[in-house]
Amino acid sequence: MEPQSNAAHQAQNGELSDEIIDLEEYSSSGRPVPKAKKYRIRIDKEKYVVQVTDMTGREILALAGKTPEKFLLRQKTKGGVEEVKPDQSVSFLKPGVERFMTIPKEVTEGEGPTVRRQFKLLDQDMQFLDGTGLRWETIMEGGVKAVAVHDWPLPPGYNVSHAQVHVRMTDGYPDAQIDMAYFSPALNRADGRGINNLSGVVFDSQQWQQWSRHRTPSSAWRPGIDDLSTHMALVDDWLAAELLK
Known part of the structure; x- marks a missing residue:
């Protein structure tokens, strides 16, 4: 049996761990995310440490210096990729949360790469x-x-x-x-x-x-x-x- 982490042990005893919980690491190993004082989340290529168990899409974008007026937010989970709306709350305790991705809402006309649609999909x-x-x-x-x-x-x-x-x-x-x-x-x-x-x-x-x-x-x-x-x-x-x- 896999040894219990210190964070999980403290959570079982009603204590908040001082350990920084890295969501990507916990998701990749399939471990449940315990309640803790700090969480490390990845947005695009950068990692940020926060001291809350949940944030809205708007707040997550703000961490990366971005706004919902100019960027979309996506959440990568074990089940795939999900949209996160600006006022939607994301719980870091939800199983399978890996990381977040930002996408520019629009490109200036004429600057975007060519996108081919050579056959129709379902x-x-x-x-x-x-x-x-x-x-x-x-x-x-x-x-x-x-x-x-x-x-x-x-x-x-x-x-x-x-x-x-x-x-x-x-x-x-x-x-x-x-x-x-x-x-x-x-x-x-x-x-x-x-x-x-x-x-x-x-x-x-x-x-x-x-x-x-x-x-x-x-x-x-x-x-x-x-x-x-x-x-x-x-x-x-x-x-x-x-x-x-």
Whole structure:
């Protein structure tokens, strides 16, 4: 049995721990977040220490020197990415809270990057992608239909914190499964240990690292339930599981 942390022991005894509770660390290890005097939260790439158990979206943006008039706020959790509205309260004690991301509300006309929409997605897939707050594209090349998402967040432990990722939409989707994932730049473990079952492919005029990860009978595709959002949750699980090997 995993030894109980000092913070958890103090919480059991009705005491508030003096330890700074790092939400990202607790979430990645699957531990429940105890009540404490201080919490460390990550907003984009910076970490901040706060002395409250909950804050509104407006207050979280203010920590990073931003306002809801100019920025959107997203919360990364174990279950995916969720919108946080300005007056919505976020509890740091809620299981699975990892970190927060800010997104500029608009770009000056003519300055934004080109976003390609070369084939149509299901409404539920577009809602999922829009909900991430990340830039995404649909790309067709050589009969391959791919959904590419820019700046996909990676768990600490890789050579980069964000990467472009694409997945390929198979004929017959959503009844037919989505398989594997492709990253650019190539991912490596920060500790230097190798990652099995990787290969390089060229798509959309750039090099991608193919992660050959496949569903097992216990995680078989469920038509009517599984879609792009559940596949990307599985991709996140692959990334986290790799670091535990």
